[in-house]
Amino acid sequence: MLVAAATFVAMDSMAKQLGQSYSPVQLVWARYGVHLIVMVVGLLALRRFDRSILISQAPLGQFFRGVLLLGATIFSYLAVRELPLAQVYVINFSSPVIVTLLAIPLLGEPVNGIRIAAVLAGFSGVFVAMQPDLVAMNPAMAFPVGMAFCFAMYQLATRYFSHQDSPITSLLYTAVAGGLLCSLVVPFSWTPIQVSDMLPFVAIGTLGAVGHLALILAMRFASASLVSPFLYSQLLWATLSGFLFFNELPTLNTLAGAFMVIGSGMILLFWGRQDRVKHGNGE
Template identity: 35%
Template sequence: MHRNLPTPSAAAEARQRLEAIGLMLIAVGFFSALDTSAKYLVTREGLGVGQIVWARCIGQFALLLLLVPSFGIMSTRALFATKIMGWQLVRSALMVATTAFNFLALEYLRLDQTVTIVFLAPLMVALLAGPLLGEWVGRRTLAAILIGFAGVLIAVRPGFGNIHPAVLYSFAGMLAYAFFIILTRRMAHVDPPLVTLFYSMFAGTVGAIPFAVADWVTPPDVLSWVLLGALGILGGLGHWLFLHAYRLAPASAIAPFLYTQLLTMVAFGFIVFGDLPDLWTLAGAALIVASGIYLIHRERQVARELADATALS
C-alpha cells in the first residue's frame, strides 16, 4: 500500500508556513522586548516618554537606511518620491501617536494590560472599515466585534472605581493604531511599501525632536543608554520579520500567532517587574483573542468563496 505523499510544491509550501510562523514568533518577542525596555526606562530609570519615543523613531530610521541597499535601492532620493505627501505625514503622525500613548500607558499599567487593549485594534479596523473603506461587515462578524469589546471591559474591570486613568492612554494608542492600519490599506496601491515605511520613520524622527528635547533626561547608567539605543533595533527588526513572515505565508495561516504576544508580555512582566496578570485580564484577553481569530477565519472563508465563484464564472 502506497501512502499519499505530499507533492514537492506542497512540501515547500508547508516549510514556508513553518518558517513564517517562526518569524512571527520572533517578531512578537522583539515587540514585547521593546515595550518592556520602554517601561523599564520610564519607571525604573526615570527617562522621559518624549525622548523614548524619539529614540525608537531615530533608531528604526537608522536601521532602515542601513537596510535600503538590500532592497535594491542605492539612492535615498527614490525614497522621497511620493504622490501623497499629506497622507504620508498623517500616517507618520498616527504611528508616533500610537507609540507615545502606548509608552505613556506603560508607565502605569502592566504589560499584559496594555497588550490586551492593543489586541482590540483589528476588531476596531473591521468596524471602521465600513464607513471609511466601504467594507461593511456581516452580522456574525459584528457579533464577534461586540464580544471583543466586552472582553476589553472585562479586562479593565467591570467597575469604574478600579479603572486606572492610564487605560485612556492605551485606548487612545489603540485607536491611533486602528486608523494607522486603515490609512495604510488606502495608501497601499499608491506609493511603494518601502517609500511608505521610509516616510513613517523620517517624519516621526523629525516630528518627535521637540518632544524629546522638552522631555529629555540624561540616562543615568550604561544599561539605560544600551536600552535606549536598542529601542529602534527591536522595533525595526520586529517589523522586518513581521513583513517577511507575511510574504512567506497567507495572513490567515500566521496572523493567529500574533496573539502569542500576550504570553511573551506576561513572561517579561514577571521576569522584569514581578507582575502577573489577574483573572479579569486573562478572561478579557481570551474573549478578544477568540474574536480576533474568528475574524481571521471569516476573512479566509470569504476569500475562498470569492475564489470559487470566480473560478465557476
C-alpha cells in the same frame, strides 16, 4: 509577523523599564530617531540607498501613516509605564475589532450578525480585561485604548499603501514622520541619558525598525486574515517578560478578557477570509 510580535514586546519592555527615569516623549524620540539612523546606516552599508527610496507614490498618505504609528507608540509607552504588560497587550488586541468597525464606513464592508456578535464579544473582553471599578476607574486605562485605536488605523493604512511603495520606502517614511514631530517637542522634556542606559535607548529604535519592517513584509506578502492572528503571540511574550523583569502575573480577569478578545478577533479574521474566498478574492 512572529518576529514583529516578539520585537514589539521586547521594545515595550525596555520602554517600561526606562520609563521610570525618562519621559515618554524622550523614549519615543529615541524610538524613531534611532530607527531612522539605523535604517540609513544599514542601507548605506548594503549600498542600497538611492533617490528612489525617497520617492513615494503617496507621500502625504505615508506621512499620515507614520503619524498614526507615532500616536500608537506614545500611548503604548504611557500605558506600559503604569499598567502590567499583559493587560496592555490584551486591550491592544481589540485592534482587529476596531478595524472591523472602521472598515464598514471607510471600506464599505458588509455588516452581518456574526460580525456584530464578534465585535460585541471583543469589546466585552476588553471591558473584562480592564477590570473596571466604576467608583475609582484608573485613568491610565485610556492609554492602551488609544494605542489600540491608533494601531488599528495604522494597520488599515499599511494595508492600503503596502502595494503602492516598497517596504523600505514605507519604513523610511514611518521613521521620518515620528522623528520630525518628536524632535520638535523633546527639548522641553529632556533628561540627560545615563551611560548605562545608552544601549537600551539604541535597542528601542533598532527593535522598532526590525519589528515594523517585519510587519510591512507580512502585510505585503500575505493576507491580513492569514498573518494577523500571529500577533496574538505577544501575550505569551508579554506574560513572560512581565514575570521575569517586573514581577507581574496576569490576573484571572486579564486571562478571561484575553480569551474573549482573541476569540472574537479570530472569528472576524476567519469570517473576512471566507468572504474574500466567496467573492473570488481569497489567497
